[in-house]
Amino acid sequence: MIFISIAMYCEASPFISELHLKKDTYNSKFQIFEKDDIKLIITGTGMISSASALTYILTKYNASFSDIFVNIGICGGSDKISLPIGTVFLCNKIINNDNKKSFYPDMLFKHPFKEASLESFSHVVTEKDNVQGDLVDMEGAGVFQAASIFLPPHQIMCIKILMDFLNTKGITKEKVSEIINPSVAVICNYINEIAKINLRQEPILSEDEEDLILKLGNNMKLTNAMAVELLKLAEAYKVRKGEIIEALSPFLNINCKSKYEGKMCFGRIKNKLMEL
Amino acid sequence: MKGRCALAELKTSLWNCNFSHIYVEKEALNHEITKKILSHFKNSTFIEINSYKEVFSRRCQSFSAQKNSPKLILAVKKENFLYKGAEVCHDFGNSNFYYSSSIMNCIYDCEYCYLRGVYPSSNIVIFVNIEDTLKNVEDILKKHPLYICISYDSDLLALENITGFTAMWIELAKNNPNLKIEIRTKSANFKALGSFTPLNNVYIAWTLSPEEVITRFEKNTPSLKCRIESIKEAISKGWKIRLCFDPLLYIDSFERIYGKFIDYVFESIPKENISDVSIGVFRISKDYFKKMQKEYPSSLLLAYPFECSNGVLSYRKKHSEDMINFVYDKVSKYIEKEKIFTLEG
Numbered sequence: 058m059i060f061i062s063i064a065m066y067c068e069a070s071p072f073i074s075e076l077h078l079k080k081d082t083y084n085s086k087f088q089i090f091e092k093d094d095i096k097l098i099i100t101g102t103g104m105i106s107s108a109s110a111l112t113y114i115l116t117k118y119n120a121s122f123s124d125i126f127v128n129i130g131i132c133g134g135s136d137k138i139s140l141p142i143g144t145v146f147l148c149n150k151i152i153n154n155d156n157k158k159s160f161y162p163d164m165l166f167k168h169p170f171k172e173a174s175l176e177s178f179s180h181v182v183t184e185k186d187n188v189q190g191d192l193v194d195m196e197g198a199g200v201f202q203a204a205s206i207f208l209p210p211h212q213i214m215c216i217k218i219l220m221d222f223l224n225t226k227g228i229t230k231e232k233v234s235e236i237i238n239p240s241v242a243v244i245c246n247y248i249n250e251i252a253k254i255n256l257r258q259e260p261i262l263s264e265d266e267e268d269l270i271l272k273l274g275n276n277m278k279l280t281n282a283m284a285v286e287l288l289k290l291a292e293a294y295k296v297r298k299g300e301i302i303e304a305l306s307p308f309l310n311i312n313c314k315s316k317y318e319g320k321m322c323f324g325r326i327k328n329k330l331m332e333l
Numbered sequence: 334m335k336g337r338c339a340l341a342e343l344k345t346s347l348w349n350c351n352f353s354h355i356y357v358e359k360e361a362l363n364h365e366i367t368k369k370i371l372s373h374f375k376n377s378t379f380i381e382i383n384s385y386k387e388v389f390s391r392r393c394q395s396f397s398a399q400k401n402s403p404k405l406i407l408a409v410k411k412e413n414f415l416y417k418g419a420e421v422c423h424d425f426g427n428s429n430f431y432y433s434s435s436i437m438n439c440i441y442d443c444e445y446c447y448l449r450g451v452y453p454s455s456n457i458v459i460f461v462n463i464e465d466t467l468k469n470v471e472d473i474l475k476k477h478p479l480y481i482c483i484s485y486d487s488d489l490l491a492l493e494n495i496t497g498f499t500a501m502w503i504e505l506a507k508n509n510p511n512l513k514i515e516i517r518t519k520s521a522n523f524k525a526l527g528s529f530t531p532l533n534n535v536y537i538a539w540t541l542s543p544e545e546v547i548t549r550f551e552k553n554t555p556s557l558k559c560r561i562e563s564i565k566e567a568i569s570k571g572w573k574i575r576l577c578f579d580p581l582l583y584i585d586s587f588e589r590i591y592g593k594f595i596d597y598v599f600e601s602i603p604k605e606n607i608s609d610v611s612i613g614v615f616r617i618s619k620d621y622f623k624k625m626q627k628e629y630p631s632s633l634l635l636a637y638p639f640e641c642s643n644g645v646l647s648y649r650k651k652h653s654e655d656m657i658n659f660v661y662d663k664v665s666k667y668i669e670k671e672k673i674f675t676l677e678g
Contacts, residue, residue: 122393149354150380161380161388164354165402166347172378209393254347256398258630296636331638 058124059252061097062111064196067230068130069099071241087113094252104153104177104199111203123257126204126213127248131220131233132175132194133182140171140219145240148215150174152190153198160201163211166251169243175217184223192217214251216244261292266301273305273326276312277319287323290330297333304329349402351440354378356388356406356456366461366496367407373495374405384408389437389454396628399455400442410435410460414469418482421618421645423579423611423674427480427513433470435460435498436487441519442552444634445580448486450621457487463498467505470512478511484518490537491520499526506535515575519551521559523567531571536608538575539564543594546582550634557594561601568606578664579613579676581656583637583648588659595660599667610668612660613676616647 063069066088072078078090078097087110088099096118100110107128115126134140147170151160154176164172176190177198186193197215204213218237221228262270270291274284295301308326313319355377361367362381371379382388385408418430437458438448449455460466473479483489483502493499499516503526506512517538526537542550544557555563568574576598584590615634617625619641626635639646647653657675664673 122395149378150382159383159387161356161382161391163394163399164378164404165349165398167349174380205392207393209395209398210391211395211398250347256395261630290638292630293636293638296631296633333638 058094058096058118058120059248060111060114060118060120060124060126061095061248062100062107062114062126062128062196062200063097064100064102064107064130065230065233066099067233068237069097071234071237072097072129072245075241075245089114100196100200102195104155104179104196106199107196108199108203111200112206115204115207120207121257122209122212123255124208124212125248125252126200126208128197128200128204128215129244130194130196130217131236132192132197132217133221133223133225134219135188135191135193135223137191138173138219138222142219142221143236143239144219145170145244146173146175146192146217146219147171148173148175148192148197148217150190151197151201151215152176153202154178154189158198158202160198160205161210162201162213162215163209165211166254168247170216170247173217175215181225182223183225186223188223192219193223211256214248261295262288262301266291266295269302269305269309273308273311277322277326278313278316279319279323283323287326287330290327294330294332351403352377352405353402354380354404356380356382356385356404358382358385358406358408360409361407361461364407364409364461366459366463369497370405370407370459370461370495377405382406385458389452389456389458391454394454396449396452396455403438403440404456406456406458407461408458409462410465414466415473415481418480421616421676422482422485423613423676424480425515425575425609425611425674429477430480430482432482432485433466434486435463435466435483436489436492436496439487440491441488441554443519443554444550444552444629444632445582445615445617447617447621447625449628450617450624451486457492459492459496463496463501467501470505471509474509474512478513480513480515482515482517484516488518488520490516490518490522490525493522493525500529503529503532503535506532510534517577519554519560521555521563523563526572527566527570531573533573536573536575537567538577538611540577540579541594541598542578542582543590545590546584550582557597561598564602568603573608574602574606575609575611576607577611577613578660579611580615581613581660582615582634583652583656587656591656591660592663595663595667599664604667607668607672609672609674610664611674611676612657612664614648614653614656616645616676619644619646622646 073090078092081089090097098110098114100107147168149172173191175192175197182193274287291301311322385406415431424430489499506514513534515536515538519540
């Protein structure tokens with residue numbers, strides 16, 4: 058699954074069109090747009106709003122370690138940046154201005170963007186603010202911290218498009234879409250490329266095998282700890298021998314009357330699964 | 334098949350190169366060794382950090398994913414300059430056995446390596462203030478002699494060209510005869526020490542494995558032939574050499590593969606120049622093993638039904654004994670028995 062969070066609709070609209078996303082009309086708390094395995098959520102501005110929205114969507118779709126999360130949005134540039142408006146950045150460091158805590162996405166993959174540090178503020182930043190990061194926004198640190206609870210740091214990306222140099226005068230919704238539009242295709246292509254890399258370890262046991270082993274554990278009245286041990290032994294056996302069902306077939310009809318009897322059976326299965 | 338190849342190619346082309354990003358602690362920024370290391374990586378992106386733990390100890394990191402594109406972290410060590418040697422490690426009859434950890438993690442990627450279970454990240458941390466560790470050692474040496482393994486949590490010689498740490502340890506050993514150091518390595522980088530005069534209190538310890546094991550389980554490490562060449566060079570200069578057949582791995586055709594390997598090693602290098610040999614089977618703390626297995630669930634090496642004794646997992650007693658005895662017998666045909674140290678699981 059690819060999760061995308063964007064603060065405002067005017068920032069999201071070019072991506073919704075490019076990715077052909079449709080609105081999920083069943084959600085009243087947040088606007089969610091989706092297609093197949095892409096979910097895009099409009100979070101609202103600010104670190105708390107965006108972290109809440111992100112937590113909502115990652116929980117709702119039961120995010121797993123192989124999923125990707127991308128925060129996309131406009132940002133301001135500090136005086137350390139001398140690149141034109143519209144430049145796209147992949148953030149390699151994200152600072153929360155409120156508590157000065159820093160976050161670091163894993164930069165494992167090549168990308169076509171510039172890199173920079175981002176500092177997230179709880180207010181609109183002006184030239185008077187003391188800015189540590191190369192870029193400023195109002196969401197990055199909040200979403201990164203929230204996403205880190207669910208996903209590994211190489212699956213979390215923060216992509217920012219330079220909108221202004223700490224002077225927000227004259228910025229309209231139309232202007233935002235206009236600045237973002239030229240970069241939409243390259244950002245979407247990149248996300249799709251990254252999503253193709255499947256680093257997930259395939260589970261050793263198939264769902265059917267796991268169900269069978271859990272059922273076997275129930276039939277033997279195993280404690281939770283023993284049931285976990287049985288699964289671990291079964292996994293290791295399958296890695297060694299390439300199969301597990303045949304090994305367990307003599308035990309599949311077991312139905313123990315007591316925990317004591319179950320313990321005895323478990324001992325026999327353990328011996329079998331520890332064969333080399 | 335075509336699709337699979339395309340995907341594999343895509344994977345390769347998408348990874349950033351090793352050390353594409355270097356994280357530097359603020360406190361380490363102006364250190365001479367930091368400057369020296371950074372001068373080797375002019376194309377890398379430098380990122381300033383407050384503490385190495387901000388990057389190294391993040392939650393939910395994938396050790397295996399990071400191994401595809403490891404980063405460098407330069408930091409300042411504030412405490413724990415020396416650790417007491419673990420019981421699962423050989424002390425070779427030395428008292429006051431310690432090890433130091435001036436680098437955490439290794440550029441190699443061995444499937445059995447305990448570092449996979451120790452650290453939350455496979456990024457490499459270099460503590461640039463090596464002088465503080467050396468000073469600490471000098472202070473202790475005023476009280477009693479020390480035996481220190483300087484290359485346990487990394488392969489110092491493999492990184493010598495960018496750190497120069499091994500050279501600094503050798504310099505310390507030169508000035509302190511009551512210090513004995515062991516430099517353990519799988520590298521073929523002896524040439525980095527070529528200009529030094531050999532010392533009686535410095536052991537260069539090569540971990541050797543059969544080529545079949547290197548290819549299958551010791552990713553990114555030099556071949557057996559390259560390691561042997563490096564050993565021969567060190568011997569020719571007069572260094573004390575230790576050979577470590579450790580860990581022995583329980584593999585199919587163990588006797589055929591290890592038998593041929595031991596013969597090859599001792600036929601290739603002058604055995605009279607070997608100071609001692611260590612033999613040990615794969616063994617690991619139960620807690621580290623749990624983490625390793627979680628990160629690498631399909632590892633055949635880790636799928637063995639291990640036995641646990643005092644919190645340490647290893648092969649069944651019978652297997653351990655057979656493996657050790659076999660290798661011991663083979664080695665003792667070439668080396669005096671009193672020079673052979675064994676450690677079962």
